[in-house]
Amino acid sequence: MTAPNAFSKYPDAKGLFGEYGGRYVAETLMPNILALEAAYEAYKADPAFVKDFDDFSRDFVGRPSPLYFAERLTEAFGGADIWFKRDELNHTGAHKINNCLGQVLLARLMGKTRIIAETGAGQHGVATATVAARFGIPCEVFMGATDVERQKPNVFRMKLLGAKVHAVTSGRGTLKDAMNEALRDWVTNPDDTFYVIGTVAGPHPYPAMVRDFQSVIGREARAQMLDRIGRLPDAAVACIGGGSNAMGLFHPFLEDESVRLIGVEAAGKGVDTPDHAASLNGGRPGILHGNRTYLLQDEDGQILEGHSISAGLDYPGIGPEHAFLHDVGRAEYRHATDAEALEMFQLCSSLEGIIPALEPAHALARVRDLATELGKGKTILMNMCGRGDKDVFSVASALGVEL
Amino acid sequence: MTRISDTFARLKDQGQAGFVAYVMAGDPDADTTLEMMHGLAEAGADVIELGAPFTDPMADGPPIQRAALRALKSGMTLKGVLGLVARFRETNADTPVVIMGYANPFHAMGWEAFVDAAAKAGADGVICVDLPPEEDAGLREPMERAGLSLIRLATPTTDDGRLPEVVRNTSGFVYYVSTTGVTGAAAGETAVVGAAVDRVREASGLPVAVGFGVKTQERAREIGRVADAVVVGSAIVDELAQQGVAAALELASGLAKAAHDAR
Numbered sequence: 173m174t175a176p177n178a179f180s181k182y183p184d185a186k187g188l189f190g191e192y193g194g195r196y197v198a199e200t201l202m203p204n205i206l207a208l209e210a211a212y213e214a215y216k217a218d219p220a221f222v223k224d225f226d227d228f229s230r231d232f233v234g235r236p237s238p239l240y241f242a243e244r245l246t247e248a249f250g251g252a253d254i255w256f257k258r259d260e261l262n263h264t265g266a267h268k269i270n271n272c273l274g275q276v277l278l279a280r281l282m283g284k285t286r287i288i289a290e291t292g293a294g295q296h297g298v299a300t301a302t303v304a305a306r307f308g309i310p311c312e313v314f315m316g317a318t319d320v321e322r323q324k325p326n327v328f329r330m331k332l333l334g335a336k337v338h339a340v341t342s343g344r345g346t347l348k349d350a351m352n353e354a355l356r357d358w359v360t361n362p363d364d365t366f367y368v369i370g371t372v373a374g375p376h377p378y379p380a381m382v383r384d385f386q387s388v389i390g391r392e393a394r395a396q397m398l399d400r401i402g403r404l405p406d407a408a409v410a411c412i413g414g415g416s417n418a419m420g421l422f423h424p425f426l427e428d429e430s431v432r433l434i435g436v437e438a439a440g441k442g443v444d445t446p447d448h449a450a451s452l453n454g455g456r457p458g459i460l461h462g463n464r465t466y467l468l469q470d471e472d473g474q475i476l477e478g479h480s481i482s483a484g485l486d487y488p489g490i491g492p493e494h495a496f497l498h499d500v501g502r503a504e505y506r507h508a509t510d511a512e513a514l515e516m517f518q519l520c521s522s523l524e525g526i527i528p529a530l531e532p533a534h535a536l537a538r539v540r541d542l543a544t545e546l547g548k549g550k551t552i553l554m555n556m557c558g559r560g561d562k563d564v565f566s567v568a569s570a571l572g573v574e575l
Numbered sequence: 576m577t578r579i580s581d582t583f584a585r586l587k588d589q590g591q592a593g594f595v596a597y598v599m600a601g602d603p604d605a606d607t608t609l610e611m612m613h614g615l616a617e618a619g620a621d622v623i624e625l626g627a628p629f630t631d632p633m634a635d636g637p638p639i640q641r642a643a644l645r646a647l648k649s650g651m652t653l654k655g656v657l658g659l660v661a662r663f664r665e666t667n668a669d670t671p672v673v674i675m676g677y678a679n680p681f682h683a684m685g686w687e688a689f690v691d692a693a694a695k696a697g698a699d700g701v702i703c704v705d706l707p708p709e710e711d712a713g714l715r716e717p718m719e720r721a722g723l724s725l726i727r728l729a730t731p732t733t734d735d736g737r738l739p740e741v742v743r744n745t746s747g748f749v750y751y752v753s754t755t756g757v758t759g760a761a762a763g764e765t766a767v768v769g770a771a772v773d774r775v776r777e778a779s780g781l782p783v784a785v786g787f788g789v790k791t792q793e794r795a796r797e798i799g800r801v802a803d804a805v806v807v808g809s810a811i812v813d814e815l816a817q818q819g820v821a822a823a824l825e826l827a828s829g830l831a832k833a834a835h836d837a838r
Contacts (some may be wrong), residue, residue, distance in 0.1 A: 186709065194709075194710050195707060195709055195710060196678055196705045196706060196707070196710055197633075197705055197707065198633065198634040198704050198705055198707075198728065198730075199707055199727070199728040199729065199730045199732075199733060199741065199752070200634070200728075200730040200731075200732050200752065200755050200756075201732075202707050202709075202732075202733075202737070203732045203733065203734060203737060204732070206737075342637065342640050343630065343631065343640070343644070348631060349631075352631050352632075352633045355633045355634075356633065356634070356635075356636070356756075356757045359633075359634060359755060359756060359757060360755055360756040360757065361755070362732050362755050458679045458682055458683060459677075459678040459679045459682050459705065460631060460679060461631075461633070462705075464682075467679070469679065469683065471683070472652040472653055472654075472680055472683060473629075473653065473679040473680035473681070473682060473683025473684070474629065474630045474647060474679075474680065475630045475631050475679070
């Protein structure tokens with residue numbers, strides 16, 4: 173074991189993770205951001221708030237999620253033991269709901285009467301609409317018009333859950349435009365509205381707050397690993413779009429320096445092509461959506477669209493804490509292509525009886541290499557952050573199968 | 576003295592509210608923007624706000640969003656924006672030009688390099704929408720050294736506790752956003768705006784320009800009675816896109832007169 177580090181102490185009082193993060197928002201929003209920070213600081217350690225979060229996590233979300241030994245994939249890859257943290261078994265089918273639950277509980281305590289959220293593929297929108305429905309708070313979801321067209325089942329789910337879905341036509345009608353539009357709504361309705369951001373990005377305190385709510389993943393997994401194998405894993409692996417499931421997995425392990433932390437970005441058609449969403453591997457630091465972080469951008473500082481077969485990963489930025497962990501070297505960031513994700517999607521389905529979402533299928537592609545790299549007797553923990561039911565149509569179409 | 580403070584001093588002597596006109600650089604192309612800048616100065620604009628296009632203008636409504644996309648499509652870059660300022664200065668030495676945009680393109684050029692280039696081109700100030708006082712040291716310090724004004728936005732949500740921080744280290748004028756919302760939204764109540772302007776003027780000791788939601792001469796007159804200057808952006812940008820340069824300048828001329836004659 174190496175000496176404990178201080179990586180988990182971030183962000184600082186200004187919301188900075190090293191030189192990343194911060195509060196880059198229009199003045200109209202600054203008072204809101206500061207009020208949110210004060211409320212979050214006040215409630216996060218409040219026993220009543222923590223109890224509500226824990227109770228609803230257990231009874232509504234279905235936590236703790238199991239830790240599962242992926243025996244046949246371990247055998248197929250022929251190296252280290254592979255374990256899955258089964259966050260795809262959560263209510264609504266992904267890790268997203270952990271964060272929505274925390275933020276909506278906070279919104280209630282702050283007396284907010286209206287919830288807004290952005291969504292890409294619709295997973296965060298569905299999770300937000302689900303929790304908002306449970307607590308009877310009106311919910312409006314901003315979704316790029318292109319995504320509304322591509323993700324009709326999720327649009328219908330949100331409507332069933334009582335949410336209003338706005339098809340965003342500004343820009344190119346994708347996730348970043350949905351986030352712009354949600355920010356515009358919040359600028360327009362700063363008093364009554366709570367903006368539930370879906371990932372560990374945005375202005376402070378969102379990156380820290382979302383991470384804290386998602387850290388339930390890593391806390392459970394760490395205890396479960398100790399319980400099951402009597403020691404910590406040698407590596408923890410998760411896919412990264414904005415990076416919320418990865419940050420939730422990594423954070424409780426930050427000071428366990430024997431545990432390698434590996435994030436897997438979406439390489440789309442390849443990081444050496446224009447069509448990828450790998451902000452760390454193919455971008456550079458800039459300012460967008462309230463924080464300074466690595467971004468896909470051109471020479472002039474204009475933001476580029478990310479591309480990935482997985483709509484949950486094609487965001488042109490990444491959470492600022494990942495940018496920090498990347499620069500200081502505490503976490504490693506690799507990438508996987510669309511083709512690799514498709515291959516893993518099928519392999520995991522047929523070998524483990526688990527249809528993974530395309531997002532964690534990216535992580536699995538690097539778990540395969542890592543299994544050999546580490547070798548037998550070592551242990552890899554991977555967060556299975558979502559299930560693949562939502563992806564069967566796009567996978568079928570990518571494989572040329574007509575449904 | 577700077578071009579901006581000279582301008583506001585002159586307006587004060589004349590007992591007039593000023594007129595600040597916004598145009599997006601490169602919408603629909605650089606030459607048209609240059610024509611608009613000269614035309615706006617002739618039409619009575621006391622200050623020109625030159626928009627630097629950005630792919631993700633989070634605080635702007637549809638008119639400016641569309642203008643930014645048109646500008647980017649025409650190939651406009653931040654270097655191009657500064658080039659326009661330099662070309663404007665070849666024949667106009669007096670009208671202040673303030674560059675209005677978002678942080679990332681400035682950051683991508685490098686704060687210092689951007690400020691140097693802006694000063695060299697003949698710009699007078701910068702408004703950076705998503706750079707609140709807490710985050711603007713990187714831009715502010717080189718601007719102070721170069722003698723350029725960093726113009727901050729104050730909004731209805733900026734309370735008394737926060738206002739001193741917002742107006743500290745600012746110069747030129749303060750841009751008061753008259754309503755919570757994006758550019759081009761509905762305007763706030765005049766009496767409420769008037770009280771807010773007084774509050775911001777007192778806290779800053781600077782002239783206060785009011786924008787967001789001013790579209791008509793009537794509205795420009797109302798705002799001109801309570802503010803030191805009236806800012807119009809979306810209306811001019813939309814008119815330019817739909818009716819062309821002559822119509823946009825005619826609109827601007829009417830708005831300028833309304834602001835100048837408000838008191």
